[in-house]
Amino acid sequence: MVDFTKSDEPPIEARGILTQFGTKVIHENLDFRMNRREIVGLVGGSGAGKSVLMNTLLGLKEPEGGSVRYFGKQRDALSVSERKSINNEIGVLFQGGALFSSMTVRQNIMVPLREHTDMSEALMQELADMKVHMVGLPPEAATLYPSDLSGGMKKRAGLARSLALDPTLLFLDEPTAGLDPIGAHAFDQLILGLKDAMNLTVLMVTHDLDSLYAICDRVAVLVDKRIAIADKLEAVQNYDHPWVKEYFGGPRSRAAMSARVNSKQDKKT
Numbered sequence: 314m315v316d317f318t319k320s321d322e323p324p325i326e327a328r329g330i331l332t333q334f335g336t337k338v339i340h341e342n343l344d345f346r347m348n349r350r351e352i353v354g355l356v357g358g359s360g361a362g363k364s365v366l367m368n369t370l371l372g373l374k375e376p377e378g379g380s381v382r383y384f385g386k387q388r389d390a391l392s393v394s395e396r397k398s399i400n401n402e403i404g405v406l407f408q409g410g411a412l413f414s415s416m417t418v419r420q421n422i423m424v425p426l427r428e429h430t431d432m433s434e435a436l437m438q439e440l441a442d443m444k445v446h447m448v449g450l451p452p453e454a455a456t457l458y459p460s461d462l463s464g465g466m467k468k469r470a471g472l473a474r475s476l477a478l479d480p481t482l483l484f485l486d487e488p489t490a491g492l493d494p495i496g497a498h499a500f501d502q503l504i505l506g507l508k509d510a511m512n513l514t515v516l517m518v519t520h521d522l523d524s525l526y527a528i529c530d531r532v533a534v535l536v537d538k539r540i541a542i543a544d545k546l547e548a549v550q551n552y553d554h555p556w557v558k559e560y561f562g563g564p565r566s567r568a569a570m571s572a573r574v575n576s577k578q579d580k581k582t
């Protein structure tokens with residue numbers, strides 16, 4: 314196995330991406346780069362192409378132009394074994410958790426272990442149960458089926474599966490969608506804790522302003538077919554673009570910002 318994690322290059326980078334479906338251009342000349350151990354929130358209007366970009370970065374969608382690099386190496390140039398190593402470095406949580414309904418939580422978490430390692434059954438079970446614990450689920454959740462879980466527990470179980478192979482890169486597609494504010498806050502804090510504990514680099518597609526304010530190191534804005542800005546929240550908020558102004562100038566944004574100010578003040582007292 315190739316150990317990409319020792320490279321000093323950015324874990325993931327997109328250069329000059331062109332994406333189109335028929336004549337419809339989704340991304341044009343799109344550049345984007347992630348730095349190590351940061352959480353980046355990817356925002357943009359509905360249909361702007363966030364999910365398609367995530368799939369492109371994951372290698373699930375070939376762009377019509379441009380290139381994706383992992384740890385400095387262009388994807389097209391990766392050997393079969395390098396591609397396998399890269400795949401093991403990437404964990405993904407799709408919307409809804411995408412769990413197999415006929416399997417228990419433990420069995421779901423064991424799927425990537427079974428597919429990508431030759432561990433014994435006992436070791437896979439032990440590791441799966443560790444992941445259950447890491448994502449804050451009670452031990453008994455391991456034997457439950459997805460239909461027995463609440464929305465928040467499903468997300469945690471999906472997260473546990475995406476962390477099964479101890480990835481360095483984690484992609485989250487609207488992780489807090491459908492959770493109530495308390496559940497969403499707890500999930501945000503879980504991501505933050507796991508990022509520190511596992512040295513993760515996290516890309517999070519989100520519409521959740523609270524998450525942007527609470528845990529993102531940078532915010533990338535996908536508008537006009539490209540990443541117009543990817544910077545600290547304060548810089549992004551001041552970026553001169555009508556969509557950005559509307560998004561960050563609206564009442565929901567002001568509420569999220571004031572919640573952050575209050576929480577900072579609470580921590581000081």
Ligand SMILES: Nc1ncnc2c1ncn2[C@@H]1O[C@H](COP(=O)(O)OP(=O)(O)OP(=O)(O)O)[C@@H](O)[C@H]1O
Pocket residue numbers: 334339357358359360361362363364365366
């Ligand atoms: N397989 C496909 N074939 C044709 N068009 C597609 C395909 N997949 C996505 N698109 C189009 O690409 C555009 C971007 O879609 P995408 O799902 O990435 O948007 P998004 O920014 O994630 O939106 P939302 O926030 O609403 O989820 C949309 O216009 C969508 O219809």
